[in-house]
Amino acid sequence: MMLEITNIHKSFGENEILKGVDLKIEKGDVVVILGPSGSGKTTLLRCINFLEKADQGHAIFGDIDVNLKTASKKAIHGIRQKIAFVFQNYNLFNNKTALENVTEGLVIGRKIAKAEANEIGKKALDKVGLSEKYNAYPIELSGGQQQRVGIARAVALNPDIILFDEPTSALDPELVGEVLTVMKQIAKEGTTMLVVTHEMSFAKDVANRVIFMDAGVVVEEGSPKDIFVKPKEERTRKFLKRVLPEDYIFYI
Amino acid sequence: MSEGLDYKFLVETFFVALSGVPTALFITIVALLVALPLGFLLALTRINQFPVLDRVAQIYVSFVRGTPVIIQIFIIYSSVPLLLASIFEKYNIEMNVYDVNPIWYAFIVFSLNTTAILIEVFRSAISTVSKGQLEAAYSVGLTNVQAFRRIIIPQTLVVALPNICTATVNLIKATSLGYALSLQEITLRAKVAANVGYNYVEAYIDIFLVYLILCSLVEYLFKLYEKRLSRYRAVGI
């Protein structure tokens, strides 16, 4: 078991967003979380990386075993070193070039020599098809290119797992494809991924496990086939009916 | 006066006024060295609503921004010697408070004043840097200090630079009030020169020119620096 989260709770004021979610991820898994907006998917991801502090919950991450609420600064830093995060609105460092964005965590966070970090960074940018853009600042890149830098930044860290928080939902429709292609490619290379997305095709074609969340709980989980072809729960069926084209079933 | 300007005096006194520039710049630099880090830290306490400190900073800013600089100078100049005198007395220090170089009072007044101004400047600048930048820094494994030093502060600085420039120019101008501390800066030197023959018009033209040159130069340097710092904001490839 690579990552195991148990009984995670999180409220914002009166509003309980996560009501006891459990999650297990094995090495090499590509897990997609689906669910209507407000169902707590993003909050779950952010709690795993301590961008939000959970009110309750437990995580076992390799050899680190922590309480999500009371984790020490050191434990948080240790876990973040193993997890990479791809943000919905990219969050590239505005004051750094594409290459510097990718190497920042290596040089400063991990104390890797600059020359070596540059090698790793260039390779990561090559992988996402941005060999021409090493020295471009974020403002000079399209949304799709920025998100690909975001993915390269995550990949370069060689993390145990990459969390994707709706990586394509801020993009213009014609730019979604290039980002999904890159994601598929790194999934194929055996990267462990936990992806929150609304891209059903990605869930269907790439994921080995799909989790359906609604109102702060996991409603149902299984293989893409289990979820898309024969969902057990009424709530899952309703959701799929709303988000999938009517004749979708014929494509499976 | 009706015989027009005394050009000889005008030229001579220009250099007298110019000789006050180092004093004005010295005060400016010391004040900035104190106010830049202190202002930034206090801005953080305001943003994070750090208890007590936040409130103290707020009142402090309100007072400094709500009262004329000249009154702040007079308050410091008439209170600090009283404090010092009682301290000297208590610890039997053989020193006359009136031997203290007035430039120290200038350092205190202008550092305190500029700190308050910069708290507000940094507060609004920091709030323009999105929270996502900090989150991204954490997510690639940077510590809090690293994230601030490498990501947040550089971006804040670029946003704040035009206002820091304004604050610096205002600071240089405010050193003209050094006369109240008997400081040998630009204004006082030229004025003293004018006292001999009542050439006040000439003296103030000189003072005016010196400040104009000095402040324009500072503005120009800031513009250059801003251009260099903000490469990443330039649109186009």
Place this chain on the structure above:
Amino acid sequence: MEKYFDVSYIVESVPMLIPFLKVTLMVAGLSVLFGTILGFILAAMKIGNSKIAKKIAYGYTTILRCTPSIVLLFLTYYGIPAIADNFGVNLNDIDKAVFVVITFSLQFAAVMSEVIRTSYESIDRGQFEAAVCVGLSNTQAYWRIILPQAFVVALPNFGNSLLELMKEGALAYTIGLIDIMGKAELIIAGNYNTHALEIYLALAVIYWILSIAIEQLFLKLEKVFSKGKQVITTT
């Protein structure tokens, strides 16, 4: 031996100072009035098409921004009578308040021209186009659509500039104007320069309260006038 610090001096000086607030406020008010008018003219020069007018207006702003108030004050105080003297006009007996008002009007105009220009330019060009498209004339579009919006944008900066002006105005005592600051100097001189600290503290408190009051007033005004503005900022 007399006490170093005596709170009673603060309490006693406040009622002596307050009547002279009138002078301070009047000088500030007149400077704001004339300064705003001149500021409008300068802003129009900056926005307009004439290159020379633009250069003059921007040059004026830069020069005034680089001049300390006290220097401008003395330049006006000594300079204007000297110039008038050349034309055979004697201005030596004129009220000192006039020089103060001239000084701060000149200074306020430079600041206001920037406030007016930036708030004018912050209004989206589409507002003007839309106004003309629904059949308003150019003048109507300016008066009914552009200016009211620009006014709301300018309001906070106008308030800040006004506060700055009032504080800088404290320097008028240096040419002998008896406003609240000038009166404080007289009181201190009357005390043989003792207990200056207490008088200055009283003065600081009066200025501080005045500043807070003006600040609050402008916050209120902003709220009243920015009813429609929320729509602008959220789109």
